[in-house]
Amino acid sequence: MNPARASAIIRRRCASSRETPCGRNPSLFGNCWVTGVTLGDGAPSGARLTRSGPSCKRPDFDTPRASTASPSQKWGAFLHPHLAMRAHFRQPVQQIGVPRLIIAAFLVALFVVAYVTKMSVSQLVSDSLIRVGMNGVLVLAMVPTISCGVGLNFGLPLGIICGLVGSLISMEMNLRGFAGFFAAIGCAVPLAVLVGYAYARLLESVRGQEMMVGTYAGFSVVALMCIFWLMAPFKNPALIWAIGGKGLRYTLTLSNHFGKVLNNFLVFRVFGVSISGGLLGFFLLLCLLVHLFFRTKLGIAMLAAGTNPLFARSAGIDVRRMKAAGVTISTVLGAIGIIVYAQSYGFLQLYLAPLMMAFPAVASILIGGARLQRATISNVIVGTVLFQTLLTIALPVTSRVIQGDISEVARLIISNGMILYALTRATGGK
Amino acid sequence: MAEVSRARRTVAAGRSVFPGVRRQLAANSVPVLFLALSLTMVVIAGLDVTFLLNEVVTRLARNSLLVLSLLIPVTAGMGLNFGIVIGAMAGQAAIITVTYWGVPGIGGFLLACLLSTPLAILAGWFAGHVLNMAKGREMITSMILGFFANGIYQLVFLFLVGSLIPIKSPSLLLPSGVGLRNTVDLIATAQSLDMIVWPFVGGVRIPVATLAVGALTCLAITFILKTKLGQDMRAVGQDMHIAEIMGIKVNRTRIIAMILSTVIAAWGQLVFLQNIGTLNTYNSHEQVGMFSIAALLVGGATTQRATIWHAIVGIILFHTLFVVSPLAGQKLLGVPQVGEYFRVFVAYGIIGVALALHAWRGRAAQRAAQAALAD
Numbered sequence: 001m002n003p004a005r006a007s008a009i010i011r012r013r014c015a016s017s018r019e020t021p022c023g024r025n026p027s028l029f030g031n032c033w034v035t036g037v038t039l040g041d042g043a044p045s046g047a048r049l050t051r052s053g054p055s056c057k058r059p060d061f062d063t064p065r066a067s068t069a070s071p072s073q074k075w076g077a078f079l080h081p082h083l084a085m086r087a088h089f090r091q092p093v094q095q096i097g098v099p100r101l102i103i104a105a106f107l108v109a110l111f112v113v114a115y116v117t118k119m120s121v122s123q124l125v126s127d128s129l130i131r132v133g134m135n136g137v138l139v140l141a142m143v144p145t146i147s148c149g150v151g152l153n154f155g156l157p158l159g160i161i162c163g164l165v166g167s168l169i170s171m172e173m174n175l176r177g178f179a180g181f182f183a184a185i186g187c188a189v190p191l192a193v194l195v196g197y198a199y200a201r202l203l204e205s206v207r208g209q210e211m212m213v214g215t216y217a218g219f220s221v222v223a224l225m226c227i228f229w230l231m232a233p234f235k236n237p238a239l240i241w242a243i244g245g246k247g248l249r250y251t252l253t254l255s256n257h258f259g260k261v262l263n264n265f266l267v268f269r270v271f272g273v274s275i276s277g278g279l280l281g282f283f284l285l286l287c288l289l290v291h292l293f294f295r296t297k298l299g300i301a302m303l304a305a306g307t308n309p310l311f312a313r314s315a316g317i318d319v320r321r322m323k324a325a326g327v328t329i330s331t332v333l334g335a336i337g338i339i340v341y342a343q344s345y346g347f348l349q350l351y352l353a354p355l356m357m358a359f360p361a362v363a364s365i366l367i368g369g370a371r372l373q374r375a376t377i378s379n380v381i382v383g384t385v386l387f388q389t390l391l392t393i394a395l396p397v398t399s400r401v402i403q404g405d406i407s408e409v410a411r412l413i414i415s416n417g418m419i420l421y422a423l424t425r426a427t428g429g430k
Numbered sequence: 431m432a433e434v435s436r437a438r439r440t441v442a443a444g445r446s447v448f449p450g451v452r453r454q455l456a457a458n459s460v461p462v463l464f465l466a467l468s469l470t471m472v473v474i475a476g477l478d479v480t481f482l483l484n485e486v487v488t489r490l491a492r493n494s495l496l497v498l499s500l501l502i503p504v505t506a507g508m509g510l511n512f513g514i515v516i517g518a519m520a521g522q523a524a525i526i527t528v529t530y531w532g533v534p535g536i537g538g539f540l541l542a543c544l545l546s547t548p549l550a551i552l553a554g555w556f557a558g559h560v561l562n563m564a565k566g567r568e569m570i571t572s573m574i575l576g577f578f579a580n581g582i583y584q585l586v587f588l589f590l591v592g593s594l595i596p597i598k599s600p601s602l603l604l605p606s607g608v609g610l611r612n613t614v615d616l617i618a619t620a621q622s623l624d625m626i627v628w629p630f631v632g633g634v635r636i637p638v639a640t641l642a643v644g645a646l647t648c649l650a651i652t653f654i655l656k657t658k659l660g661q662d663m664r665a666v667g668q669d670m671h672i673a674e675i676m677g678i679k680v681n682r683t684r685i686i687a688m689i690l691s692t693v694i695a696a697w698g699q700l701v702f703l704q705n706i707g708t709l710n711t712y713n714s715h716e717q718v719g720m721f722s723i724a725a726l727l728v729g730g731a732t733t734q735r736a737t738i739w740h741a742i743v744g745i746i747l748f749h750t751l752f753v754v755s756p757l758a759g760q761k762l763l764g765v766p767q768v769g770e771y772f773r774v775f776v777a778y779g780i781i782g783v784a785l786a787l788h789a790w791r792g793r794a795a796q797r798a799a800q801a802a803l804a805d
Binding site for chain 2: 154202205206207208209211212213215216217219220222223224226227230231246247352359406408409412413416417419420423424425
């Protein structure tokens with residue numbers, strides 16, 4: 001019996017039983033108690049464990065959490081040997097996850113069809129990589145909210161709106177190239193911090209219904225901003241309707257501003273696959289920054305607040321502040337994400353375009369293996385790669401077999417099916 | 431001292447000394463606000479009253495069933511059922527079939543109702559099972575379920591019809607022979623229900639038969655809620671665990687509530703479509719959930735309590751706003767789109783506020799319960 005595997009499954013069990021807010025389940029209470037007593041002095045000790053403890057040897061993204069949960073693992077394995085027994089058989093499939101296996105198999109099948117029908121596989125891969133970089137940051141925005149215990153950020157359109165406003169300001173000033181791109185980010189981020197903080201306050205007051213309220217907060221702000229786009233005081237003739245001289249256009253082309261600046265930066269070819277170093281590099285850089293953030297004291301405290309609010313409170317962590325920080329970071333990432341998306345797409349879409357943008361991002365991270373309470377950077381990368389590759393190659397490949405554009409329908413079914421799977425699986429219910 | 435703090439806590443929890451007065455006020459503040467807003471807009475737009483009445487009566491008739499279909503899940507404690515979209519899809523599948531067969535008039539309409547029922551029962555049963563797996567998150571789950579079902583619906587009608595499903599009708603299918611056209615003209619069944627009795631009363635055309643169907647549904651829902659089953663639903667809605675202990679089969683009751691809601695929604699979509707007369711194959715159902723829920727909430731319903739009167743008042747107020755706001759936007763700012771976006775904002779905003787209030791009240795009640803335990 002591999003003790004690491006056993007403890008992994010027990011950790012998972014413990015984490016899932018911890019979700020129920022108050023103690024109907026006696027074992028939950030016991031679990032909190034054990035954790036609280038053993039790690040009484042809280043986050044600082046957690047941080048110390050991470051840096052100097054034995055778990056340092058495994059450089060995986062869960063390390064901080066693993067060290068926080070280690071006493072309960074120890075006790076869990078000791079108290080429930082039968083769990084470890086079952087774990088032995090389920091482990092390989094569970095580790096990858098059934099949905100990921102299915103989607104990966106489907107992808108492989110699509111690639112085989114593409115190869116057999118003599119399509120340019122390297123072209124498909126290049127396109128997929130662009131799409132990964134394009135959407136990746138929006139997916140990354142889910143990590144902070146999930147980690148701090150708020151759940152999936154269906155209010156992502158709030159961050160997106162901030163990014164759009166930032167881009168518009170940069171375009172109004174007629175900045176070009178990287179200057180325009182960074183000016184857009186520079187204008188969007190402070191705005192996103194303010195909006196994100198307000199959004200966090202809202203979510204704090206509706207604890208337990210964050211996802212639903214977030215969805216509709218996003219929807220209503222998008223609708224409200226439609227009125228703003230119509231009345232906005234922008235003067236640049238490239239932005240507003242030619243007739244009437246008032247109101248922003250539905251779609252703004254970025255080719256004279258910062259369109260494709262990242263896409264066309266540091267492009268190189270490997271085996272005929274063209275890779276945009278700028279775009280992927282920017283995405284991976286942000287991933288690295290978020291990863292490093294969760295190794296700082298604040299980041300670990302946030303993880304603790306998300307995993308087990310009671311324990312975090314007893315350890316002297318201000319759970320509310322952690323949640324506010326998580327939501328704010330997520331909103332900021334959403335704002336940066338839409339700017340990256342827009343520069344890659346070449347157009348800025350206003351009005352009702354941001355309405356549904358949260359759903360593909362949510363689906364991506366869930367496809368990557370995240371759950372409602374737990375997400376890592378690897379979930380982001382795996383999920384974005386799987387989902388975006390699937391969407392990119394589904395259209396050209398299936399159009400050889402079926403008439404019409406099935407990729408839109410596939411996107412609807414897969415993304416919503418994935419969200420449903422996560423929603424129904426999380427706590428179960430009797 | 432302890433008594434004072436306890437009293438304060440109970441007040442904070444919303445249980446004041448005069449519960450009746452307070453509840454009345456809280457329950458009616460939303461409709462009163464919207465009444466004021468609608469009236470202001472009517473005055474600003476300078477609208478012809480006969481035109482407005484005509485619009486509102488027509489909309490009341492055609493939307494009544496869709497909004498009423500929301501009541502039963504609310505009673506059963508499942509919140510606002512965003513999944514009525516699935517019922518609407520079942521209704522659309524039925525009316526497409528009837529149009530293909532070319533059954534005209536009220537017979538075609540009734541046949542569509544008959545066909546949609548088993549589909550809706552099946553869909554409702556499935557939705558009920560899914561929602562039972564996501565207790566406490568019913569609303570978001572039903573919303574995503576609606577999106578998911580929309581994907582399946584598109585798969586069937588955009589790719590399978592004409593290829594796997596043997597329908598050969600150039601007027602229904604896209605030129606390529608696979609997939610349904612974006613708009614299907616429902617000439618055969620258009621206004622078949624309205625037409626039965628549709629008199630002018632002082633310049634206002636009243637679809638009496640359609641309104642009667644709505645009234646009948648109201649009666650049926652009232653009756654269902656008074657039976658043993660309805661009482662079980664109320665009990666489940668109050669507290670699932672206590673209901674379970676009392677011997678009520680909670681999961682089964684919730685599934686039945688979903689089935690009833692889905693079936694009424696399917697019929698509601700049929701009533702809606704026969705009035706409109708054309709079917710937007712891929713869009714007609716999408717907004718159904720949102721607009722029905724917004725209408726119900728404008729009437730003063732909450733996620734935990736919704737009555738027939740909330741539904742009726744809500745439809746009238748929401749649709750008055752719906753008709754008037756583009757015109758008011760035109761008059762006020764010279765841009766009609768402002769009014770259009772404003773009504774979209776109202777629809778989303780009212781749902782958002784209602785959900786926030788629901789969550790906020792839930793937390794207040796929880797805190798009060800904890801305080802009571804601590805005392």
